[in-house]
Amino acid sequence: MTAPDDLDEIITAYLGREGPLLPLLHAVQARFGCITPESQIRIAAALNLSQAEVYGVVSFYHDFMETKDSRPAIALCRAEACQARGVEAVAAAALAACADRVRLETVYCLGLCSVGPAARVGDTLYARLDAVNIRNLVSTL
Numbered sequence: 001m002t003a004p005d006d007l008d009e010i011i012t013a014y015l016g017r018e019g020p021l022l023p024l025l026h027a028v029q030a031r032f033g034c035i036t037p038e039s040q041i042r043i044a045a046a047l048n049l050s051q052a053e054v055y056g057v058v059s060f061y062h063d064f065m066e067t068k069d070s071r072p073a074i075a076l077c078r079a080e081a082c083q084a085r086g087v088e089a090v091a092a093a094a095l096a097a098c099a100d101r102v103r104l105e106t107v108y109c110l111g112l113c114s115v116g117p118a119a120r121v122g123d124t125l126y127a128r129l130d131a132v133n134i135r136n137l138v139s140t141l
């Protein structure tokens with residue numbers, strides 16, 4: 001018998017809860033920075049789900065990654081209101097400023113439509129972005 005590791009502890013913490021898959025996956029993603037195929041197999045077995053069900057959830061949501069990417073991420077809203085407020089110019093400025101140092105992700109609406117373009121870094125929201133302040137934001141990461 002192998003000693004329990006962090007993954008076993010996380011799985012155990014969510015067993016018996018109603019609808020455990022999503023919160024468990026969020027906990028694994030937060031702890032390890034990714035949800036590897038091996039982890040998915042163990043999660044599926046523990047929750048009595050098929051591997052396809054777990055993989056389907058992991059691959060559907062952009063918050064989950066199968067391999068670790070430790071670069072800081074900027075989640076830039078590219079939905080309609082932010083499109084109308086010039087997010088594509090902000091995205092181009094961000095890409096030019098960050099090269100490969102920062103991961104630029106696309107999300108669809110952060111609830112800041114009237115003050116877009118908007119972005120999220122971790123739990124912090126940014127509004128009224130333009131080419132200048134997105135470059136400043138990238139330089140702080």
Ligand code: FES
Pocket residue numbers: 077078079080081082083108109110111112113114116117118
């Ligand atoms: S459309 Fe960008 S925050 Fe809502």
